[in-house]
Amino acid sequence: xxxxxxxxxxxxxxxxxxxxxxxxxxxxxxxxAEAGDGAEAVRLAREVEVDLVVLDIAMPRMTGLQAARxxxxxxxxxxxxxxxxxxxxxxxxxxxxxxxxxxxxxxxKSVADEDLVGACRAALRGEAFVYPGAMSALVRDYLDRKRRxxxxxxxxxxxxxxxxxxxxxxxxxxxxxxxxxxxxxRTVDRHRENILAKLGMRDRTQLTRYAIRAGLIEP
Amino acid sequence: xxLYWKVVLINGAVLVAATLVLVFGPVSVSxxxxxxxxxxxxxxxxxxxxxxxxxxxxxxxxxxxxVAEYDAMLERLEDERAASNAKALxxxxxxxxxxxxxxxxxxxxxxxxxxxxxxxxxQQLPPDLGEELATLRESVREGLDDVRRVxxxxxxxxxxxxxxxxxxxxxxxxxxxxxxxxxQRQVAPGLPPLSPESELVxxxxxxxxxxxxARHSGATSVVxxxxxxxxxxxxxxxxxxxxxxxxxxxxxxxGMQERARLVGADLTISSTRGATVVRLAVPVAx
Numbered sequence: 001x002x003x004x005x006x007x008x009x010x011x012x013x014x015x016x017x018x019x020x021x022x023x024x025x026x027x028x029x030x031x032x033a034e035a036g037d038g039a040e041a042v043r044l045a046r047e048v049e050v051d052l053v054v055l056d057i058a059m060p061r062m063t064g065l066q067a068a069r070x071x072x073x074x075x076x077x078x079x080x081x082x083x084x085x086x087x088x089x090x091x092x093x094x095x096x097x098x099x100x101x102x103x104x105x106x107x108x109k110s111v112a113d114e115d116l117v118g119a120c121r122a123a124l125r126g127e128a129f130v131y132p133g134a135m136s137a138l139v140r141d142y143l144d145r146k147r148r149x150x151x152x153x154x155x156x157x158x159x160x161x162x163x164x165x166x167x168x169x170x171x172x173x174x175x176x177x178x179x180x181x182x183x184x185x186r187t188v189d190r191h192r193e194n195i196l197a198k199l200g201m202r203d204r205t206q207l208t209r210y211a212i213r214a215g216l217i218e219p
Numbered sequence: 220x221x222l223y224w225k226v227v228l229i230n231g232a233v234l235v236a237a238t239l240v241l242v243f244g245p246v247s248v249s250x251x252x253x254x255x256x257x258x259x260x261x262x263x264x265x266x267x268x269x270x271x272x273x274x275x276x277x278x279x280x281x282x283x284x285x286v287a288e289y290d291a292m293l294e295r296l297e298d299e300r301a302a303s304n305a306k307a308l309x310x311x312x313x314x315x316x317x318x319x320x321x322x323x324x325x326x327x328x329x330x331x332x333x334x335x336x337x338x339x340x341x342q343q344l345p346p347d348l349g350e351e352l353a354t355l356r357e358s359v360r361e362g363l364d365d366v367r368r369v370x371x372x373x374x375x376x377x378x379x380x381x382x383x384x385x386x387x388x389x390x391x392x393x394x395x396x397x398x399x400x401x402x403q404r405q406v407a408p409g410l411p412p413l414s415p416e417s418e419l420v421x422x423x424x425x426x427x428x429x430x431x432x433a434r435h436s437g438a439t440s441v442v443x444x445x446x447x448x449x450x451x452x453x454x455x456x457x458x459x460x461x462x463x464x465x466x467x468x469x470x471x472x473x474g475m476q477e478r479a480r481l482v483g484a485d486l487t488i489s490s491t492r493g494a495t496v497v498r499l500a501v502p503v504a505x
Binding site for chain 1: 323324327328329330331332334335336337338339342356360363364367368370371376377380381385386388389392395396401
């Protein structure tokens, strides 16, 4: 198995180094290029063949969002690399914007140590990495529509999944849900994965379509 | 001379002159006034009133001048007060921006470095030490979360990075997470761009209006609407709560008024039981 090639862009050299060391530790991931700002990331994405671009949002010269838009556009003829956004901002709007411009997900820096590797793998599989804050917005919208009696995609959630989805909608974290239901956080995460899959929000394009339909992002 | 005595003197002089004319002049009044007599008396009366008016006007002129100056001064003071408040608000926003940026760019990045470094070391340590390191890592994460939360309260990064529509959407979902009321968000597509200052004012007014609705109104439904009306972009925050008296301005309302003034926008608040509307109209630059 050849390792997936990653381009890493962050203006802070030490953060870049930290992320690189985490990713390089995994046998299936390898960082092949580094950029210190958005413009350099765009240039490198054109010159170096990569499978995934990890972009910090707050960068000088060109922000990560602008760079992602550019990378998605420029390489649209060939096979565009997958993209993953990285940021300090805890706000689901960044996740929705990331989806809108073609990225697979959004990882908060304060959980990068836990989530980044998983998010990279999900992105490489073509799945969306759903940012937890955004998950509650999506689920809230889903429950609202169901309550209003709108026709929803045929879904059969188990009783436990129903409990979990309600707590997610209330904005509880995996850890809090685990405590409330006296199950392990890992089990909660597995429920989350199943719920996303059942609601058709696992695949990046499916999820983007859902978010547009729900009015969470503009097409 | 005091103005009072001046007026008494002038009125007295005119009356004396009129009396003298009546006594010594070729004027007479019968018990049943004839038309010819009226023809003389009426112009006489007119002359008397005119003389009185002219004389009084010259003595009141200095008073009017003082009053006009006083009004102008009040207006100037009000303008100066508003301008200095505006300046203070602008300075405050700038300072918040600077601190938020520093928190993100400096403190946040350093903590991220520590977080990632700890994670890496942890994987290479024997399990018992690793466990201890994991607790350390959790406190770094909490520190990072705190920094981010403070920065977010200081300055809405989403407004700068993603624009007004996303920032309002984010306010709406924050509201939905904190309040039992349902929030509906209507942002018209293709709105004309506003200056960054105006966008910030729209954001802050929406924020304050939602905070009030969440805290005091007991509303069950809130509508956040941004649309174009004529030459203005109009923000309307409507709730069905118990309402309040908008003429009694608390600090929050005054703050909204001052912010609106900052960008030449118009803020109106109407509130009755079951319908409170905060409306901000921001003129679009031609």
